[in-house]
Amino acid sequence: GDSVTQKEGLVTLTEGLPVMLNCxxxxxxxxxxxFWYVHYLNESPRLLLKSSTDNKRTEHQGFHATxxxxxxxxxxxxxxxxxxxxxxxxxxxxxTGYQNFYFGKGTSLTVIP
Amino acid sequence: GGIITQTPKFLIGQEGxxxxxxxxxxxxxxxxxxxxxxxxxxxxLIYYSITENDLQKGDLSEGYDASREKKSSFSLTVxxxxxxxxxxxxxxxxxxxxxxxxxxxxxxxxRLTVL
Numbered sequence: 001g002d003s004v005t006q007k008e009g010l011v012t013l014t015e016g017l018p019v020m021l022n023c024x025x026x027x028x029x030x031x032x033x034x035f036w037y038v039h040y041l042n043e044s045p046r047l048l049l050k051s052s053t054d055n056k057r058t059e060h061q062g063f064h065a066t067x068x069x070x071x072x073x074x075x076x077x078x079x080x081x082x083x084x085x086x087x088x089x090x091x092x093x094x095x096t097g098y099q100n101f102y103f104g105k106g107t108s109l110t111v112i113p
Numbered sequence: 114g115g116i117i118t119q120t121p122k123f124l125i126g127q128e129g130x131x132x133x134x135x136x137x138x139x140x141x142x143x144x145x146x147x148x149x150x151x152x153x154x155x156x157x158l159i160y161y162s163i164t165e166n167d168l169q170k171g172d173l174s175e176g177y178d179a180s181r182e183k184k185s186s187f188s189l190t191v192x193x194x195x196x197x198x199x200x201x202x203x204x205x206x207x208x209x210x211x212x213x214x215x216x217x218x219x220x221x222x223x224r225l226t227v228l
Contacts, residue, residue: 035217
């Protein structure tokens, strides 16, 4: 069945260093939709990025991700981490005809001074 | 814009008690969801509903009931609270476009503690 893997559960980075959070997925469907959600403490989770187009870079709020169907990956990147990026990040998968989402286990990012 | 309102924000119950969590959305979205958030386990689906009076079980439905009597509301009942259970329950909604679920919009959560 479909699944999403986020291999890092906890990531701690020093401010200013690049961010890369891994997301790989498995699906038998060619029309996959990939999402990154961010959950800041004391707020509601919200969409950060989404994509369904192979090899197209998607950007929002300094973060970017490129869906690579050949490697089933949708890694989240940012060139320079900020203290305010500390949050829980979820990668999620859906596909046409499916009313639900498959979520990864989440990566907790902590950025330190 | 719209909003998803979850009540209560904090819920403290006793072991064996039946507890109900409520969720309202004013996006006019078709589909609504209940997720349970546990540290290190991600978001796990309990129930979802694609329209009024529809209910679909998720992977974690055992021990829970749900009700979608109106398009705008979706409630979740913990049928018998388990001692030492602590979790955050997140309600979400999404629009259906082109036959698939689109972006999820989340409420701020209900934090459950069972004594």
